[in-house]
Amino acid sequence: MQLLTFLGVFNLETTEFTWKNQSLLKSPYVVEALLKFNSIQKVTIFLTPQAEQHENWKKLQTNLIQLNNISVESVQINSGQGEEDFWQLFDAVVNSVESESEIIFDITHAFRSIPFLAFLATAFLQKAKAVTVKSIYYAAFERNQLQTPIVDLTPALELLDWLTATNRFVETGDGQLVANLLKAKIPSNEELSHNLEARKLKANLKLAAETIEAISIALAITRPLETMTLATKLEENLAKATPSFAQKAQPFNLLTEKIVKEYGQFALLKPSEQSQIPQNMHRQLKMIEWYLERQQIVQSVTLAREWIVSVLAFKFNEDILNHSQGRKYVEIALNNASEKLKKNPREITPGRCDEMFESLPEANELAKLWSAITEIRNDIAHVGMKTQAQTANNLKQKVESLYPRLLQLGNQLLPNE
Known part of the structure; x- marks a missing residue:
């Protein structure tokens, strides 16, 4: 485990460090106290040029060298007064830590904006380098107090x-x-x-x-x-x-x-109950919009296709959850209507919903919309494995352009929510 800490040029007084109300040792340096209750193999100390020349570092370095099985390194940083210093400190912290390692941070002697920057660097290390942050410590020193408790700021x-x-x-x-x-x-x-x-x-x-x-x-x-x-x-x-x-x-x-x-x-x-179907359909419309706002194009076009079938099944008193006894006949009516839009339509076999569909004022718009959604859905389902596949961005734009048409049809075909 690696300890990352900071040391400045302030005069440090000897104090009795405690952890969870238990005395650890008397020292001016919190690092020595942290070594008492953490299994640390490496200590990295960040120092400004001024701190590198100060007695604090010279004395602490002498003390740490005497310890067995602990590697000690110093890393020079700037004082954290501007944006350039911010990035220099950030790089120094990030580059001093190996991927997937375990670290402890001590910010007791960090000053100015350094504690804040250290927190941000720690959060970055967790995500970018899969580093495990075991603890973030701060020793709450108060003059005229005999003891200095060490606090865990990890929460x-x-x-x-x-x-x-x-x-x-x-x-x-x-x-x-x-x-x-x-x-x-x-x-x-x-x-x-x-x-x-x-x-x-x-x-x-x-x-x-x-x-x-x-x-x-x-x-x-x-x-x-x-x-x-x-x-x-x-x-x-x-x-x-x-x-x-x-x-x-x-x-x-x-x-x-x-x-x-x-x-x-x-x-x-109870979205499946007959009395709840109109509210169900309105919520599905919101869901389609929700998917689109989050760039979830596959889900949005999949739901849009089924939403059209569901709305018409409700309109024609067909079972919206039974494909063989209800939804199938709505799909036949939609397929027949869209086929009739073609220049050379195939021979059409009417279904039991065709007449009801053709009587709708919105029948022509529905047929065009169904044809467009079917084309897009099929292209997406075949994952572009054809010679003239549309680009992903083109498909996205087409799906987004369908939503206002769905919304208008919902207002025309469904009771108000």
């Missing part, structure tokens, strides 16, 4: 993790990072065996994580009915787990409102 770094995970869930629908963070807060088996309250914590955190995972998967695989049902449960399950968030996942407690607002727009308790 502050978790704020960035929660924010990143929540934004990912809201912006893309991928809730796995949020679920993983919630699962990581589930009490250990030892806690569960001795504490009844811990069992309740586990149940609530597990329920919240599983609900988020489920709605994330349902959206990814384009399951609108499942998404609606889960969105209904989401607010309820998160509310139930709120006391647990306050104890174990405090940052998430502040972010739940954002999640509920984002997915609450899809909530519908």
